[in-house]
Amino acid sequence: xxxxxxxxxxxxxxxxxxxxxxxxxxxxxxxxxxxxxxxxxxxxxxxxxxxxxxxxxxxxxxxxxxxxxxxxxxxxxxxxxxxxxxxxxxxxxxxxxxxxxxxxxxxxxxxxxxxxxxxxxxxxxxxxxxxxxxxxxxxxxxxxxxxxxxxxxxxxxxxxxxxxxxxxxxxxxxxxxxxxxxxxxxxxxxxxxxxxxxxxxxxxxxxxxxxxxxxxxxxxxxxxxxxxxxxxxxxxxxxxxxxxxxxxxxxxxxxxxxxxxxxxxxxxxxxxxxxxxxxxxxxxxxxxxxxxxxxxxxxxxxxxxxxxxxxxxxxxxxxxxxxxxxxxxxxxxxxxxxxxxxxxxxxxxxx
Numbered sequence: 149x150x151x152x153x154x155x156x157x158x159x160x161x162x163x164x165x166x167x168x169x170x171x172x173x174x175x176x177x178x179x180x181x182x183x184x185x186x187x188x189x190x191x192x193x194x195x196x197x198x199x200x201x202x203x204x205x206x207x208x209x210x211x212x213x214x215x216x217x218x219x220x221x222x223x224x225x226x227x228x229x230x231x232x233x234x235x236x237x238x239x240x241x242x243x244x245x246x247x248x249x250x251x252x253x254x255x256x257x258x259x260x261x262x263x264x265x266x267x268x269x270x271x272x273x274x275x276x277x278x279x280x281x282x283x284x285x286x287x288x289x290x291x292x293x294x295x296x297x298x299x300x301x302x303x304x305x306x307x308x309x310x311x312x313x314x315x316x317x318x319x320x321x322x323x324x325x326x327x328x329x330x331x332x333x334x335x336x337x338x339x340x341x342x343x344x345x346x347x348x349x350x351x352x353x354x355x356x357x358x359x360x361x362x363x364x365x366x367x368x369x370x371x372x373x374x375x376x377x378x379x380x381x382x383x384x385x386x387x388x389x390x391x392x393x394x395x396x397x398x399x400x401x402x403x404x405x406x407x408x409x410x411x412x413x414x415x416x417x418x419x420x421x422x423x424x425x426x427x428x429x430x431x432x433x434x435x436x437x438x439x440x441x442x443x444x445x446x447x448x449x450x451x452x453x454x455x456x457x458x459x460x461x462x463x464x465x466x467x468x469x470x471x472x473x474x475x476x477x478x479x480x481x482x483x484x485x486x487x488x489x490x491x492x493x494x495x496x497x498x499x
Contacts, residue, residue, distance in 0.1 A: 155178045155179060155180060155181060156178070156179040156188050156227070156228070156254045157176060157177075157178055157179075157254075158176065158177055158178075158179050158252050158253050158254040158255065159174065159175070159176050159252065159253040159471060159472070159495070160174075160175050160176070160177060160217045160251065160252040160253075161173070161174060161175075161217060161218065161219070161251035161252070161471065161472075161474040162174075162175050162215050162216070162217055163200075163203060163204055163214065163215060163216060163217070163218050164214060164215045165206075165214045165215065166204065166205060166206045166214075167204060168204075169204070169475040169476070169478040169479040169482065170475045170479070171204075171475070172204075172474050172475045172478070173215075174472050174474075179254060179255070179256055180256070181228070181230070182228055182229060182230030182233070182256055183230050183231070183256075184230050184231040184232045184233075185230060185231075185232055185233060185258055185259055185260065186229075186230040186233065186256050186257065186258055186259065187226045187228065187229050187230065187233055187237060187256070187257055187258075187259050187262070188226065188227045188228040188229075188254055188255070188256060189222065189224040189225065189226055189227070189242065189244065189254065189255055189256075189257050189262075190224050190225050190226075190227045190253070190254050191222060191223075191224045191252065191253050191254065191255075191471065191493075191494050192223045192224045192225060192241065192271035192493070192494070193222070193223045193224075193271040193272045193274065193275040193491050193492065193493050194219050194221065194222045194223070194250040194251055194275065194471075194491070194492045195220070195221065195250075195275045195276070195278075195308075195489050195490065195491050195492060196474075196477050196478055196480075196481040196489070196490040196491075196492070197220045197221075197279060197280070197308065197489070198307075198308075198369070198392060198394065199218075199220050199247075199279075200218045200219070200220065200478060200481075201478065201481065201482050203218055203248075204218075204478070209404055209407050211248070212248060216248055216249075217248060217249050217250075217251055217252055218248055218249075218250070218251050219246060219248060219249055219250020219251035219252065220245065220246060220247055220248070220250060220278075220279050221243070221244065221245045221246060221250055221275065221278035221279045222243070222244055222246055222250040222255065222275075222278075223241065223242070223243045223265060223271045223272075223274045223275050223278070224241070224242065224254075224255075224271075225239060225240065225241050225242075226238050226239065226240055226242060226262075227254065229259070230259075233259045237259065237262075240264070241264070241265040241271070242262035242263060242264055242265060243262070243263045243264075243265050243274055243275075243278050243449065243453070244257050244261045244262055244263065245261070245278060245279055245282070245431075245445065245449075246261075247432070251471065251474055251492065252471075253471060253494060253495075260442055261442065263445075263446050263449045263450060263453070264450075265453060266453055266454065266456075266457040268457065269453065269456055269457050270463075271493075272463070272465055272468060272491045272493060273456060273463035273465070274453060274456065274463075275489070275491050276308065276312075276463040276464055276465055276488065276489045276491070277312055277452050277453065277456050277461060277463065278449065279431065280308040280309045280312045280489065281312050281449065281452035281453075281456075281461070282431070282445060282448050282449050282452065283309050283312075283391065283429070283431055284309050284312040284313035284316050284452075285316060285448045285451060285452050286429070286431075286448055287313065287367055287389045287391060287429050288313060288316055288317060288320070288365075288367075289320075290448075291387070291389050291427050291429055292364070292365040292367075292387040292389050292427075293387075294317065294320070294322055294364055294365050294387075295322075295364070296320055296321035296322065297321060297322070298322050298323070298363075298364035298365070299322065299323040299324075299325070299359050299363045299364055300317055300322055300323070300324055300325070300363055300364055300365040300366065300367065301324075301325045301326075301327070301355055301359075301363050301365070301366040301367070301378070301381055302314055302317070302324055302325070302326045302327070302341065302367050303326075303327045303346070303366070303367065303368050303369060303370055303378070304327065304328065304346070304369055304370070304394075305324070305326025305327060305328050305332075305336045305339070305341050305343070306326075306328040306329070306332035306335055306336060306487040306488075307369075307487075307488075308464070308488060308489040309369065309391070310326065310328075310367075310369070311335075311339055311464045311487065311488060312452075312461065312464075313367060314326055314336070314339045314340060314341045315339055315340070315460070315461050315462065316452075316455075316461070318339070318340035318341070319455070319460050319461075322364075323342075324340065324341035324342065325341065325342045325344060325355055325358055325359065325363070326339075326341035326342065326343055326344070327343075327344050327345070327346040327351060327355075328343055328344075328345075328346060328487075329345070329346060329347065329484075330345055332487050333345075335464075335487050339462075342358060344358070352377040352378075352380070352381065355381060356381065359381070361383055362381060362382055362383025362384070362386060363381050363382060363383060363386060364382075364383065364385075364386050364387070365382075365386060365387045365388070365389060366378040366379075366381050366382060366386075366387075366388050366389070367389050367391065368388065368389070368390045368391070368392075369390075369391050369392035369394055370392065370393075370394045370395045371390060371392060371393035371394065371395050371406065371410050372393065372395025372406075373395070374395065375388070375390060375410065375413070375414075378390075379417060379424070379426065382424045384422065384423040384424065385423050385424070386424050386425075387424070387425045387426070387427065388414070388417075388424070388425070388426040388427070389427050389429050390410060390414060390426070390427070390428050390429065391428070391429040393406045393407055393410060407428075410428065411428050413426075414426035414427065414428050463488075464487060464488025464489060465488055465489060465491055466480070466481070466486035466487060466488040466489055466490045466491075467480060467486060467490050467491070468490075468491045468492075468493050469490065469491070469492055469493070470492070470493060470494070470495040470496065471492050471493070471494060471495055472495050474492055477490045477491075477492055478490075
C-alpha cells in the first residue's frame with residue numbers, strides 16, 4: 149500500500165471539559181493519511197507543561213473549545229509522509245511544538261514544523277527543552293538581551309522553564325538568583341543559582357540583600373500583585389519579562405482577564421522615565437508571519453538541542469509516565485512537589 153494512503157490507529161488523551169486530572173479520557177481513532185506537506189509522527193515523548201494545567205481549568209489564554217487533545221510539544225519518529233514531503237524523513241527523529249494535540253501515540257503535523265533531534269539525545273531529555281528551552285532561550289537572548297556579567301532573578305528556578313533558564317544564563321556568564329521551595333534549594337545550587345525561599349514573606353528583601361544595586365532582569369511567571377515587587381528589583385536599564393499568571397490559576401472567572409490586566413500594567417510601565425522596560429513574553433507572537441516564526445523557532449530550538457547534546461544543559465526529568473496514565477502525570481505536575489518536567493512516553497507494546 150502506498151505510504152500516502154495508509155491510515156494509522158492513534159491513541160489520544162482527550163480533555164473533555166473542566167475536569168480533575170482523573171477526568172481525562174483515553175480514546176482511539178484512525179488518523180487519515182497525511183495530506184500535502186504533512187507527516188505522521190509516532191510518539192517517543194511528550195510532556196506536561198503549565199499550559200495543560202491551565203487548559204483543564206479552561207483558563208489558558210487562547211485554548212480551543214472542549215473537547216480536545218492537549219499536548220504542547222512532542223518528540224517522535226516520522227512513519228509516513230504526504231505529497232510533496234521527502235520520503236527520506238521516514239525513520240528519522242524530530243521535535244515539534246504543537247500547542248495542542250501532542251498527547252497522542254501518533255499525530256499529523258506539517259513537515260515545516262519539524263526540527264531534527266541530534267543523534268544520541270534521549271527522547272525524554274529532548275522533550276524537557278522543547279517549549280521550555282525555546283521559551284528560556286528567547287526570553288534571555290531575544291527579549292531581555294542579558295549581557296555576560298549581568299545578574300538576573302528567576303522565579304520558580306526549579307521548574308521546567310526556570311531550571312532551563314538558569315542553565316542557559318550560567319552558560320552565558322550571568323549570575324542567577326533563583327526562587328524555589330527549600331526542598332529544591334540543593335538542585336538550584338547545583339544548577340548554579342543562588343536559592344531564595346519563595347514562601348518567605350521577605351523574599352524580595354532577601355533578593356535585594358543579595359543584589360543591593362538591583363538586577364538586570366527578572367523573569368516572572370507568577371504575575372498577580374507580586375509583579376510590582378519584581379519591577380522594583382530592577383536597576384536602571386533593567387528588564388522585567390513576565391511570561392505567566394500562575395498567581396491567578398485557581399481564580400474563577402474570565403481566563404483572559406488576568407492576562408489583559410497584566411499586559412496593560414506592563415505596557416504602562418514602559419512609559420515611565422526610569423530607563424526600565426517591561427515585556428509580556430508570548431511564545432506564539434509573530435505567528436501571523438508563519439515563515440519567519442518557523443525560522444526563528446527552528447534556529448532557537450536547534451541552539452538549545454545542541455547545548456543539550458553537548459552536555460551544557462542537564463535535562464530535568466521529574467518523572468516518566470506511559471501515555472495512558474496522563475491523568476496521574478498531570479496530577480503529579482500540579483502537586484508542585486517535583487523539580488523539572490513530567491514526561492509522557494509510549495505505553496509498552498503487548499508481548
